Amino acid sequence: MLKGGAVWALGTMSGTSLDGVDAAMVLTDGERILEFGETAYRAYTPAERATLRAALGHWPGAAEVEAAAEVVEAAHAELLGRFRGAELVGFHGQTLAHEPGGRGTHQAGSGERLARALGVPVVWDFRSADVKLGGQGAPLAPFYHFACARHLGADRPLAFLNLGGVGNLTWVDPRQSSPEAPGACLAFDTGPANAPLNDLMQARFGRTQDEGGRLAARGRVDEAVVGRFLENAFFYRMPPKSLDRNAFADLVEAVAGLADADAAATLTAAAAAAVARGAGHFPTPVARLLVTGGGRRNATLMAMLEARTGSEVVPVEQVGLDGDMLEAQAFAFLAVRVARGLPTSGPSTTGVAACVSGGRISRPEELAVGA
Template sequence: MISQRRLRVLGLMSGTSLDGVDAAVLDTDGSGIFGFGESAYRPYTRAERAVLHAALGAWPGDARAEAAAEVVELAHAELCARFRGIDLVGFHGQTLAHDPKGRGTHQAGSGEVLAKALGWPVVWDFRSADVRLGGQGAPLAPFYHHALARHVGARGPVAFLNIGGVANVTWCDPRLPQPEQACLAFDCGPGNAPMDDLMRNRFGQERDEGGALAAQGTPDTARLETFAKAEFFFRIPPKSLDRAAPVPDIAGLSDADALATLAAGVATGVMLAFDHFPEPPARLLVCGGGRHNRTLMAMIAAGVDCPVAPVESVGLDGDMLEAQAFAYLAARVAHGLPTSAPGTTGVAAPVGGGVFSQP
């Protein structure tokens, strides 16, 4: 482990949208946040995305998973080479399969390989320990959300919504100093992935930029009512999803109506999440790529009973927040602090996940 308390940590994140790798530096001791450093992004090429898509659902030992691991390790190493003066790396890897009540969880990419390539210590495999102890293994950013709420001076409960491939939410109370007692977090439904998949399959484009096409459509109310009855939404949190999240039926709908219905599905999941919060949050702060979808943001704002704004409204970087989160978690692992708790993943007791690999 590392005896030095305050660390310059490089966090790395490649999410379920499979668009690329985010990297961000955080100055932290795993408890407080002292400053935000530089950041960078490395998109996956079309060929790399094809390899990753082909490996979705694959477990260790599958040739597809091995091919994906090579793509992940190379992309991350290339991106990390842009940084200097790093004390520690937090490496999430690329989730290929997530079955916490069955086979476990699998993130492609070896932190040991990355540590040797970079010459820096790497914390990785953040989810497996949590799953082994009965947790969902996700979401893992809540403790960082709690630190951010305290960092920006929030005086009461606040909720963070991350809209990546899947949407997840954290309710946290910054008045409580320890995140183990202050957070409730869970995946709340589909995120960008179904909309991005539609754009890729029908138009060969990566996304509906700004929600422009969805804005031209009309959500199918009857299909959304059926979608909202999915068992997942009534399950008591914590709970987690992978890309197999419930999705509204869009068969036979026009492109615009299909996108509008999928966006409304994301908003529906967020609205239903509020039923599980211990008390209403003062505001909902949104990070992840979904906050750029103006149509989606308007749907969410119309459906919840508190102000909704991107995290930039409080001076944070919504594109890099998840990468920063894994920098924060890596520092916690290095200092023997828990990274998840019963209220965030359903694990039996607070646990520190992560494997520590020296170069």
């Protein structure tokens, strides 16, 4: 059993950008953030990244999936083994396929294997219960965003924007009693963020990203491509809603005939336009978007966001948070909520019919007995 009060939890995130694994410690009781702890990052090697990329879109049973799971588990065990003092681990795994309303959701990596390797209880498979109950299974960070807003002392609604492979927004009202309370949170995926641009850079230059948005800054946006992109039915659906990383794979094809800089600029503008369209769903407008994820380092994307949303757009570091580690911290926080039976998602964040506490817990002592 998890002891009462606050515990040091260790969370991980391996996002859809396929860059590597983030890990972060948080002292929390599952409702409040009491202290931020140690953080670390382990990049995937080019060979590991290729293995993961080959498994995208595949479901359990495929040979590509087992190879990807081995990469994910080994990388996490190596990174998490450096930490000391964690009483609980929140292990997200690597999303390979996400099809709510269809085949479900699939994150590669076994929490049981990780619990055996680390000797610490591991909470994992966070998304499946939500999807089985009719939810989107994503995004899952909103309840943590609510805790962050409270930690910052916010007294009015604000929004968090995560720019990973896919973009997602969380609107929170910290004046509410809890993240699951009516009117406390609204969250949804906005559309593709870094993924199409990263794929373009990989295909044309063998590089993982447009560093700082420098290539896009030299290009001209093809607004006709952006306009057609925004005609997709996804943008007309009311939130909550979520996307698979490759849901807009044809966007890269749409810029195939453009020069390199113009293609990069157009994909960057599409990501910004998707966020602007999403912000129209907020219950009340916000003056500022707090940006986390790798996209906040893309100066061209940040400028386009400000221009298209009309809001101030700032990295979360400006308010004292860690934009590299926010999602890893979120899964540390959510792991404690799962262990204590607290909700991790609700109708306004994933569209699930009622609040649900997702996740499985693998305890090393139980695994040893059952081995």
